[in-house]
Amino acid sequence: MITNSTYSNISVSATVAKSTVITISYSVTNPGEAITTSSLSVISYIDYLFDGVIDSTTSGLTLTLGANELSNSSFFAQPVNTTTYSTTSYTLSATLLDSIPAGGYVVFVFPSAITLTSPTLDGASFITTSCSVSTSGNNITLNNCFSSAMNNLNFYVTFGGITNPSSLEPTTSFGIYTYGTNSIINFKATGTTVIMTALALSTSFAPTPSSTVVDATNTYTFTISFFGSPASGDYLLLSLPVGMSISGTSSCSPGTGVASLTCSSPNRTELKVSFGSVPSSSISFTASNIKNYQISGTSVPLKLVLYKGNNYAAE
Amino acid sequence: MSFTAATLTAATNHNDQLALNTASNVTITVSAPFVLDTDLNASQTSLTITLPPDITTLSNSSCSVTNLTCSLSGTTFTVSAVGLSVSSLAVTMSNLMLAFSTTSSSFSVQYLYSSSIIASLSTGLTVSIFCSSPCQQCQTSQASCLSCLPLPNTLTLYYSPNSSCLSSCPDNYFP
Numbered sequence: 323m324i325t326n327s328t329y330s331n332i333s334v335s336a337t338v339a340k341s342t343v344i345t346i347s348y349s350v351t352n353p354g355e356a357i358t359t360s361s362l363s364v365i366s367y368i369d370y371l372f373d374g375v376i377d378s379t380t381s382g383l384t385l386t387l388g389a390n391e392l393s394n395s396s397f398f399a400q401p402v403n404t405t406t407y408s409t410t411s412y413t414l415s416a417t418l419l420d421s422i423p424a425g426g427y428v429v430f431v432f433p434s435a436i437t438l439t440s441p442t443l444d445g446a447s448f449i450t451t452s453c454s455v456s457t458s459g460n461n462i463t464l465n466n467c468f469s470s471a472m473n474n475l476n477f478y479v480t481f482g483g484i485t486n487p488s489s490l491e492p493t494t495s496f497g498i499y500t501y502g503t504n505s506i507i508n509f510k511a512t513g514t515t516v517i518m519t520a521l522a523l524s525t526s527f528a529p530t531p532s533s534t535v536v537d538a539t540n541t542y543t544f545t546i547s548f549f550g551s552p553a554s555g556d557y558l559l560l561s562l563p564v565g566m567s568i569s570g571t572s573s574c575s576p577g578t579g580v581a582s583l584t585c586s587s588p589n590r591t592e593l594k595v596s597f598g599s600v601p602s603s604s605i606s607f608t609a610s611n612i613k614n615y616q617i618s619g620t621s622v623p624l625k626l627v628l629y630k631g632n633n634y635a636a637e
Numbered sequence: 638m639s640f641t642a643a644t645l646t647a648a649t650n651h652n653d654q655l656a657l658n659t660a661s662n663v664t665i666t667v668s669a670p671f672v673l674d675t676d677l678n679a680s681q682t683s684l685t686i687t688l689p690p691d692i693t694t695l696s697n698s699s700c701s702v703t704n705l706t707c708s709l710s711g712t713t714f715t716v717s718a719v720g721l722s723v724s725s726l727a728v729t730m731s732n733l734m735l736a737f738s739t740t741s742s743s744f745s746v747q748y749l750y751s752s753s754i755i756a757s758l759s760t761g762l763t764v765s766i767f768c769s770s771p772c773q774q775c776q777t778s779q780a781s782c783l784s785c786l787p788l789p790n791t792l793t794l795y796y797s798p799n800s801s802c803l804s805s806c807p808d809n810y811f812p
Binding site: 529534535536537538565567615616618620621622624 | 638639640641642643670671673674676677750751753754755756
């Protein structure tokens with residue numbers, strides 16, 4: 323029989339034999355943060371004329387509490403611009419499970435493919451005048467925002483000065499961690515990614531044939547200035563328009579900015595240029611046996627795409 | 638980027654002796670330097686032949702090409718849907734009139750895709766008169782006249798025994 327119950331004490335009265343297992347179940351409200359509690363105390367008394375302690379345990383009975391993880395549909399990241407290399411604003415929105423107490427703070431983890439160029443707090447679902455933004459690696463921490471508890475669980479922040487990934491490869495997950503004064507309250511570290519949808523334009527691309535006569539098969543000189551910095555293992559894919567083609571096998575020779583490269587033709591309208599060394603940001607090379615467009619006076623697009631070594635397009 | 642047109646191969650033929658100031662026929666045989674890709678649409682190809690300024694059309698001028706459609710607009714003959722391959726294509730233009738010169742300036746021939754030029758030729762494609770002035774029509778030799786050019790090329794038409802067109806009547810002859 324339970325004889326007394328408050329927030330901190332529960333008393334149970336019964337006559338039990340030695341070594342009897344007593345199970346007491348009761349509802350409590352967990353702490354608001356992921357902490358390890360101080361120890362529960364269990365004390366048995368004899369209630370006969372006077373209260374005398376029989377046994378007691380006052381240490382080692384701790385509870386370790388985990389943070390609440392947000393569900394998969396509760397945390398989103400959305401850039402304003404989804405072009406590779408673009409420096410833009412990202413809005414991170416979350417439906418929190420718990421309020422952030424006064425003095426709490428929030429940490430955002432950005433994927434490694436995203437660069438925190440010059441992060442600024444451009445907007446939020448709460449008053450930001452007192453907020454301070456600090457970065458460490460790819461983490462942004464918002465401090466000093468909550469002088470009182472932040473109870474609006476529809477939470478968002480917008481950061482400017484964030485530079486997009488350099489390719490169309492899906493990013494790793496963003497992360498969000500809300501903290502109380504001591505430890506984590508809510509978090510989400512998986513499943514929130516972004517994918518770029520447009521490629522940055524290379525700074526310049528100039529194809530120059532040795533002959534401009536229609537249908538002539540000749541050697542082209544390509545001069546390229548990249549938007550980003552190509553890395554070892556990256557490659558170029560040249561796509562010819564309908565009416566142009568590669569006659570037989572095209573061979574390539576390096577010009578400036580790249581020590582070695584090789585060419586192969588996946589088909590008669592595409593030329594893959596693989597770098598044998600890390601190219602500089604501006605290069606030139608020649609490719610033979612490219613047949614000119616068959617119609618004069620019409621502007622035809624030659625498309626050149628830089629791919630990362632993992633086959634995701636960059637620019 | 639864009640490209641410049643290639644050069645056509647073409648030749649004129651006027652077996653019926655293009656006579657001065659007389660309606661005559663001219664055939665131009667055309668070959669393109671390459672075959673167009675099958676990705677292109679043959680119906681958008683055409684061949685145009687533009688007359689030089691010293692050759693004019695008459696009201697009954699026309700053109701013909703075997704198995705193809707040819708039309709005349711102004712001084713330009715157009716063969717529609719000429720195809721992705723043009724090899725020894727003969728275009729006959731009827732009832733053309735050459736002004737008073739013995740050799741015309743060049744016809745201009747263009748092989749087109751839509752309105753863009755694939756290949757062209759605008760030099761050296763001329764026709765010459767077989768007869769020598771003042772013969773308008775001749776026979777057996779360039780100076781053996783069947784008829785004479787009108788005034789002012791000859792003052793008076795006289796037919797000499799060797800079929801020359803003369804400007805005045807020789808002694809012992811009468812007009």
